[in-house]
Amino acid sequence: MIQRRTIGIVGIGNVGKAAAYALFNQRLASEIILNDLDHKRAEGEAMDLMHGQMLVGNVTARAGHYADMADAQLIVISAGASQKSPDETRLELLERNVRIFEQIVAQLDEHAPGAMLVVATNPVDVLTYVTQELSERPAERIIGTGTLLDTARFRALLGRHYGVDPRSVHAYILGEHGDSEVPIWSNASIGNQRIKEGPINDIAFDEHAMQQLFENARDAAYQIIERKGHTDTAIGVVIARIVRAVIEDQRSVLPVSVRANGAYGIRDVCLSLPAVVGRHGIAGRVTPTLSTTEHEGLQASATVLKESREGVTV
Numbered sequence: 001m002i003q004r005r006t007i008g009i010v011g012i013g014n015v016g017k018a019a020a021y022a023l024f025n026q027r028l029a030s031e032i033i034l035n036d037l038d039h040k041r042a043e044g045e046a047m048d049l050m051h052g053q054m055l056v057g058n059v060t061a062r063a064g065h066y067a068d069m070a071d072a073q074l075i076v077i078s079a080g081a082s083q084k085s086p087d088e089t090r091l092e093l094l095e096r097n098v099r100i101f102e103q104i105v106a107q108l109d110e111h112a113p114g115a116m117l118v119v120a121t122n123p124v125d126v127l128t129y130v131t132q133e134l135s136e137r138p139a140e141r142i143i144g145t146g147t148l149l150d151t152a153r154f155r156a157l158l159g160r161h162y163g164v165d166p167r168s169v170h171a172y173i174l175g176e177h178g179d180s181e182v183p184i185w186s187n188a189s190i191g192n193q194r195i196k197e198g199p200i201n202d203i204a205f206d207e208h209a210m211q212q213l214f215e216n217a218r219d220a221a222y223q224i225i226e227r228k229g230h231t232d233t234a235i236g237v238v239i240a241r242i243v244r245a246v247i248e249d250q251r252s253v254l255p256v257s258v259r260a261n262g263a264y265g266i267r268d269v270c271l272s273l274p275a276v277v278g279r280h281g282i283a284g285r286v287t288p289t290l291s292t293t294e295h296e297g298l299q300a301s302a303t304v305l306k307e308s309r310e311g312v313t314v
């Protein structure tokens, strides 16, 4: 029997649908409320999910309005415009999505002020910051999915390169979820062996191969959009991972988009840093020692995000 728990999703396009599927399949809620401007679409997705109920268990999915999310513990925001071609960057979506967020956050504050918010819409770092500015709830209760997706891609590629389970890879991508993101090589390890000091599993460290591998993680969205028009499956699983950390009060350390608190000389911007995620949202921070290049990379990423945010009026 799943504990009574409601989770809402605003924006049931590719990403919202994938998140709903991951939450449903992993039985992370007793009730999932699907909200979209296109209510019929949300109804259709809810109906489709419900046909799996016999096989998954007692999770209910239904289309709903903001008032239906009043009891939600957590609400995912995946509404808005997405990159339509490999030539479009995440930051180019900002102006359109800020206007959409103004409407959504006002509704969420009115109807579900107690819920935690997980922002997935791009550019996710700037929109996490904008949501924190627009909403009355504390900033610790508003998390962006950030570079958890990039980190998952990075670890998957590293695991494949070294012939090991990606869950045994300890490596982060931090900063912007986007073109200025930073791979943290100085602390990256497998089986407590620093990757930079290889060999690992009899495979020697190869700087060129590692750079290529990072670029493939960074550019994965462009590569996938070129092939299938959008990305959705992995971000659905990423959202479910954050939801699980919150509802089970796991205090997991995840690279998610949070308000910088002065570490690395960065403040007044949201970007991904290792953060402790639990029932109340961001419960703490971890500030790893970085190389000079990584430190400067993070500061450059923060500058890109600040300049982007300063270009829009909220």
Ligand SMILES: NC(=O)C1=CN([C@@H]2O[C@H](COP(=O)(O)OP(=O)(O)OC[C@H]3O[C@@H](n4cnc5c(N)ncnc54)[C@H](O)[C@@H]3O)[C@@H](O)[C@H]2O)C=CC1
Binding pocket: 010, 011, 012, 013, 014, 015, 016, 035, 036, 037, 038, 041, 078, 079, 080, 081, 082, 083, 093, 100, 103, 104, 119, 120, 121, 122, 123, 124, 145, 146, 149, 177, 230, 231, 232, 235
């Ligand atoms: N954070 C991440 O790692 C990722 C983020 N994304 C981002 O997620 C966002 C959504 O992408 P897709 O699902 O592919 O787009 P989509 O176009 O398939 O879906 C967007 C949905 O939002 C709905 N919507 C628009 N305004 C709304 C409002 N005011 N209230 C409720 N619903 C509203 C639309 O009706 C549509 O169903 C994009 O910004 C995309 O770039 C996509 C993949 C990964």
Ligand SMILES: CC(=O)C(=O)O
Binding pocket: 083, 090, 122, 149, 220, 221, 231, 235
């Ligand atoms: C679209 C996007 O942000 C991603 O798949 O990384």
